[in-house]
Amino acid sequence: MGFGRYLARKVVVYGITFVFAVTLNWLLPRLMPGNPIEAMMSKSGGTANTALIKFYEELYGLNLPLWKQFINFWTSLFHGNLGYSMLYNTPVSGIIRHALPYDVAILLPAILLSWLVGNWLGAIAGKNKKYDRYTMPVFYFLASMPYFWFAMILVYVIGVKLGWLPYSGAYAPDLVPSFSWEFISSFLEHWILPFLSLFIVMIGSWAIGMRNMIIYELEADYVRYLEALGGSEKLMTKHAYRNAILPQVTGLALQLGMVVAGAIATEIVFNYPGIGVLIMNAALNQDYFLLQGAFLVVVVSVLAANFAIDLIYAFIDPRVRASYTEG
Incomplete structure (x- = not known):
């Protein structure tokens, strides 16, 4: 019985830690200076015009408010979807x-x-x-x-x-x-x-x-x-x-x-x-x-x-x- 209670406490603690760590990992890249779409286009040699930047932001969902991006991230994560890489142009998974x-x-x-x-x-x-x-x-x-x-x-x-x-x-x-x-x-x-x-x-x-x-x-x-x-x-x-x-x-x-x-x-x-x-x-x-x-x-x-x-x-x-x- 004692071990069962201990195990339940550990599961709760590790679950909270997981949510906090993953949330931090999601947030930190978005606090980095610069625009990822412009960086992607400059790497591919394309011209970073406003219309094209807007198109890619809508494509990757980066035009949405942060709170909505956060909800979409957790929803996709529970469905096993880690997103689409802008660098390699292929699914992250x-x-x-x-x-x-x-x-x-x-x-x-x-x-x-x-x-x-x-x-x-x-x-x-x-x-x-x-x-x-x-x-x-x-x-x-x-x-x-x-x-x-x-x-x-x-x-x-x-x-x-x-x-x-x-x-x-x-x-x-x-x-x-x-x-x-x-x-x-x-x-x-x-x-x-x-x-x-x-x-x-x-x-x-x-x-x-x-x-x-x-x-x-x-x-x-x-x-x-x-x-x-x-x-x-x-x-x-x-x-x-x-x-x-x-x-x-x-x-x-x-x-x-x-x-x-x-x-x-x-x-x-x-x-x-x-x-x-x-x-x-x-x-x-x-x-x-x-x-x-x-x-x-x-x-x-x-x-x-x-x-x-x-x-x-x-x-x-x-x-x-x-x-x-x-x-």
Whole structure:
């Protein structure tokens, strides 16, 4: 019963947050200076005469009062319509559907594998002082390294100088996405460098966080109590690790929430066709509909990840489960 009430409260809180965030994402592009129709016409080389501007404003509904545009936005959203992109001249939902798999293909493996490897290395560093002395400078160096800077190093060294791997796009420009071996092999070759630029940098942050938490937990009173009772080192380490991993799980959820548009700079360096590049292009060209559609995907992914982690905590932390049963 306690868990049911907790779940209902969480649903209400996340629902309110969703409405507020999406409303803000809808409003902010419209507060930007400039006229999106004029920007669209200047990009296409057309003449921005008054009659043509009025026609396009009526076509996209931008001539309506803001309150009516807001109502139309939510009505369309509930019908699964994200609008029509002024930049790409195609439905926003189709653009996002095309770009989303590329974000997931890069960021999801990078986040999960770096989390596993980083926590493993950090746990070893927290227990072994000799190992800690030599590895921590490396971890700090990796954690302080910007993604785009390391990405440019990979492009220059591996892509340009050595010529081992391609460094632009998601696949060869003469190919069409399909399940053929030719396309898959080309996709994997283009995938390696963006993946490495994220995976290697992320390892440092995860390792530092786990190392610090392990050191803290091994000095906690419950570990000292276990030691006084004659508990084995394996048992003490097991309990310390279970408590140390909790903040890392929270960090993992936040990172997974940013699996969409979580590496805009990296995508720009590699010219990778993900949501991050769409957001940049939409902002530069004042494409309201594409910008609010891309931000909607980001908001949903972040909220879904945080909601999931609230539920996961109930299974990995006995203290949280106890609070549910106690109401």
